[in-house]
Amino acid sequence: MKAAPHRAKLYEQVAERLSDAIVAGTLRPGERLPSVRELSTRERVSVSTVLQAYLQLESLGIIETRPQSGHYVRHRERLLPAEPQVSRPASTACAVSVSSLVARLYRAVSDSRVVPLGAASVAPELLPVQRLNRELALMAREEGALGVEYDMPPGCPELRRQIARRALEWGGALGPDAFITTCGASEAVHLSLLAVARTGDTIAIESPAYYGTLQSIESLGLKALEIPSHPRYGLELDALQAVLDKRRVAAVLLVPSFSNPLGSCMPEEHRKHLVSLLAERDLPLIEDDLYGDLFFGPERPRPCKAFDTEGRVLLCGSFSKTLAPGYRVGWLAPGRYRERVELLKFAQTVATPTLPQLAIARFLQNDGYDRHLRGLRRRLAAQMDQMRQAIAEHFPAGTCVTRPTGGSLLWVEMPRTVDALALHARALEAGISIAPGPIFSAQPQRYSHFIRLNCGNPWSPRIEAAVATLGSLARSLA
Amino acid sequence: MKAAPHRAKLYEQVAERLSDAIVAGTLRPGERLPSVRELSTRERVSVSTVLQAYLQLESLGIIETRPQSGHYVRHRERLLPAEPQVSRPASTACAVSVSSLVARLYRAVSDSRVVPLGAASVAPELLPVQRLNRELALMAREEGALGVEYDMPPGCPELRRQIARRALEWGGALGPDAFITTCGASEAVHLSLLAVARTGDTIAIESPAYYGTLQSIESLGLKALEIPSHPRYGLELDALQAVLDKRRVAAVLLVPSFSNPLGSCMPEEHRKHLVSLLAERDLPLIEDDLYGDLFFGPERPRPCKAFDTEGRVLLCGSFSKTLAPGYRVGWLAPGRYRERVELLKFAQTVATPTLPQLAIARFLQNDGYDRHLRGLRRRLAAQMDQMRQAIAEHFPAGTCVTRPTGGSLLWVEMPRTVDALALHARALEAGISIAPGPIFSAQPQRYSHFIRLNCGNPWSPRIEAAVATLGSLARSLA
Missing domain, CATH: 3.90.1150.10 (Aspartate Aminotransferase, domain 1)
Known part of the structure; x- marks a missing residue:
C-alpha cells in the first residue's frame, strides 16, 4: 500500500491558488479580492466553498475582511517568511x-x-476560569460531601457523557463508557504508552516532537524513532511505511492536529491511510488530540480515531488548552486497551480529582463552551x-x-x-x-x-x- | 550487623503487663484497674507513663474510662481473638x-x-469535607484566576510549607523545598518506583502488601520479593538482611506505620536499624506513610525518614485518608532523588490540581486539622x-x-x-x-x-x- 498524496479539499485548493497569487505579487497588499459571487462563478465552485477559502486565508493572516466592503490582501511589512523544510531525522531508534x-x-x-x-x-x-471557578464554588457549597470519595476509574459519568456528546460532532461513535478521565492529556499519553509498550520497545513519533512526550518515553525506558515530518501536513507516511517495513515498532504516537512544536495538521486522507497502514500491521496508534479544538479554519479536523473500526487508536484529550490547565482534567478513549488502561490508571493515581471534573461537566452542559472556543x-x-x-x-x-x-x-x-x-x-x-x-x-x-x-x-x-x-x-x- | 529485637518503650511495657494480666484472667472484665497514682508508685514510673499506657490500652479496646470513676477492664463477649502468625512468603522474586x-x-x-x-x-x-469544600468555594470565588495556571512541580508553595510545618512535629528537618506535591500517595509511590528502579529490577516489600502497590510494581515490569512480616511489628529485619546478603534488590518499599493490610507498626528501633542497614548497602527506601497520622496510641510514630541523614528515604504521604480522597492531593519528600522525581512528575501528570492543593493548605493553617484528627x-x-x-x-x-x-x-x-x-x-x-x-x-x-x-x-x-x-x-x- 502506497501513501496517498494529500488531496486538498475544494476550498483548500481555492485558498491555495489565491495565496500563491499573493505570494507571487499578482495580488498586492491592500488590493481588493474578487467578491464571493464573482469568485464562485470564476472558479465554478459554490458560494460556501469560497467563503470557507476566505475564512482560511483570513485565519492564516493573509487577507482581512473590511465590514461592508469585502476582502483585501493584508498590508504587512514584508511577505510571510518562508516555511521550514520537511524534517530529516536519522532513521535509528534512540534512547x-x-x-x-x-x-x-x-x-x-x-x-x-x-x-x-x-x-x-x-x-x-483568554480562558473562562472565573466562570468555571464559580461552577466549582457552587457545587462545593451546594452538594455537601461532593469530592470526598474516590471517583474510581473510568471517572465522573457526567463528564464522560459530555465528552461523548462532543465527540459526536466529529463523528466519533463513542459512548460515555468509551472514555476514562485522567489528570490531563499527559497522564492519558503516559498510560497509553504503559498499556501498549514494554521497556526497550520502540515508539515511532513525529520529528520534532513535544518534549513532555519524549520525557514520558524516556521515563519508561522506551526508545524513540523519529519520522520525517512536513511543516504543514505532519508525519510523512511514506517514511513511516519504510520504517515499519524494516523494524519492529510497538506503537506510533502522534499529534495529528496542530502538533507541538510544528503546528502541522495531517490531512484527512493521510489519517485514513495511516489507520489502515497500522491495521495491516496490527499496531496501535496513540493519538494526542490536545489541540484539536483550536482549529482556525472552517472545520474541526476529525481525529484518526474517527476512521478506526478496530479499537486500535488510543485517543487522548484534555481541557488544559481550552479551559483550565490547573484543573488537570483530561481523558482517554483507549479502544481495545480499555481494561488494561483502567487498571494502570488505578495503580498510577487511583482516580482523577472529583470536583474539577464535575465543574467542567457542568460548564459543558450549556453552550458557553462553543462560544468561548x-x-x-x-x-x-x-x-x-x-x-x-x-x-x-x-x-x-x-x-x-x-x-x-x-x-x-x-x-x-x-x-x-x-x-x-x-x-x-x-x-x-x-x-x-x-x-x-x-x-x-x-x-x-x-x-x-x-x-x-x-x-x-x-x-x-x-x-x-x-x-x-x-x-x-x-x-x-x- | 544483627537486627535488634524490639525494645518496648516504658509505657508499652506497662501496657503489655496489664494486657497480659487481663488475657490471663488475673484482671476480669468489669474490674477496676489501679488508679494512675497507685500504678505509678507500684511500677516506679511517672504518672504520665501510666497515662500513656492506659491510653494505649483504651485505644486497643482492652480497657475503658468511666468519667469521675477510673479505668475498667472492658466487658466483651469473649477474649480478643488470637493474632495471625508472622507471614512466611517464598523467598523468590516474582513477576x-x-x-x-x-x-x-x-x-x-x-x-x-x-x-x-x-x-x-x-x-x-467522618471527614471534614463540607468545611474543606467551603474553603475551596471561597478561594474559587475570591481570587479570580486561581486554578487556571499549571502549578508546576514541585507544586503549591503554601501547601508545601504546611506539610513541612507538620513534619516538624515528628522531627522532620525538611523545609518546604524538600517536598513535591502529587496526585495522592499512589502517584508518589509510583514516581518513587520509576525514580529508583528499572524494568526487571526487584523490589523488596512486606508480605502481605497493598494490592495497589503490587499493581504499580506490575505495571512497571518490576519484580516483587516478599519479606516475612510480623502482624504487630511489620517487616522482619533479619529476613530482609538475609535476602539483601544474597541478591540484588533495587529498593525496599514499606508502609512502616499501620501497613495495609496487616496494620503493623514497625518499632522505632527497627526503623533506625532499617535505615542503617540500607545505608550500608547504599539502597533507597520508599516509605509510604499514608496512615501515619491515624495512630491510636499516645504518639505519632516517627517515619524512617526521621533517621535518614543521607536522603535515601523517599517519603510518601497524602490527605486521602484524613481529609478528602477525591481531592487527590498527596506529597513526596524524595531526598536525593528530587531532581529526577520532579521531571518524572512533569512527564506523568505535568502538575497537581491547583485549587484542591490551595484549599487543603488553607485548611491546615488553622488548628482544625489536629482537632479533626x-x-x-x-x-x-x-x-x-x-x-x-x-x-x-x-x-x-x-x-x-x-x-x-x-x-x-x-x-x-x-x-x-x-x-x-x-x-x-x-x-x-x-x-x-x-x-x-x-x-x-x-x-x-x-x-x-x-x-x-x-x-x-x-x-x-x-x-x-x-x-x-x-x-x-x-x-x-x-
Missing part, C-alpha cells in the same frame, strides 16, 4: 535523554517576571499572525517560520549559525523564556538552530519588545 | 499479576448498595474494636485477627479450608464487598484463607449484620 535540558527550560516558566514565550500555554485572561480560536489566530510578522521583522534574514492552521505555537528555523541553546540562555538573562529546538528531539544536536515560540498571550508592547530583543540576540549570534 | 483479581474487587466498590468492607476508605461523614482516631479505634468483636462472635472458631494500633484495617485469618475468593464471591451476592487475601501477594495461592476488612465506617446495624452474614458464609465454606 531518550532530554530531561536535564528540559529542567533548565521549565524552571524559568513559573517566574512571572519572565516574558512567557517558552511554555505552550494559553494566557489566563470560537472567540479563543479567533484570538489565537490573530496573535499567531502578529507573532509571525514580528519575527519576520526582527529575526535574521533567512529565518523560516511555520504556518499552522490551529493551536498556539510557531516553530522558527534560524540561520544554521544561531545556536538555540545560546539564544535560550541570553534570552533568559534578558527576562524572556523560549523553548530551544534540541529539547524536541531524542537525537543530540538536532534542531540546534530552531526555537518554539508560544502565541498564547494577547499581543502587547511587552511581547512585541521581547520578540525584537530575541531577534537582535539571534542576529548577534548569527 | 506480579494481581490485576485481573483486583479488577474483580474494585468494580463492586463504587456501588452504594454494597456494604463497603472491601476498600480501605474512611466514611465521608483527634476525633477521627478515636472513632477509628472504636470502630475497629467493634469490628474485631463482631468477627470474634460470628466467624468460625480458629479465626485470627490482627491488633493494629492505627489505621482502619483488620487482617483476618480464617481456618485453612475457607477459600477467600469463594467467600468474596458469595459475599458480593449478599451485597457485601470484602478484600480477599490473594490480591495482597505476588505469589499465587498465598493468603488464600485471609481477608481484609475495612473499619472506616461508623458502626451500625447494617455493618453488624454484614459481619454476621460474612461469618456464617465463612462457616458454611469451612
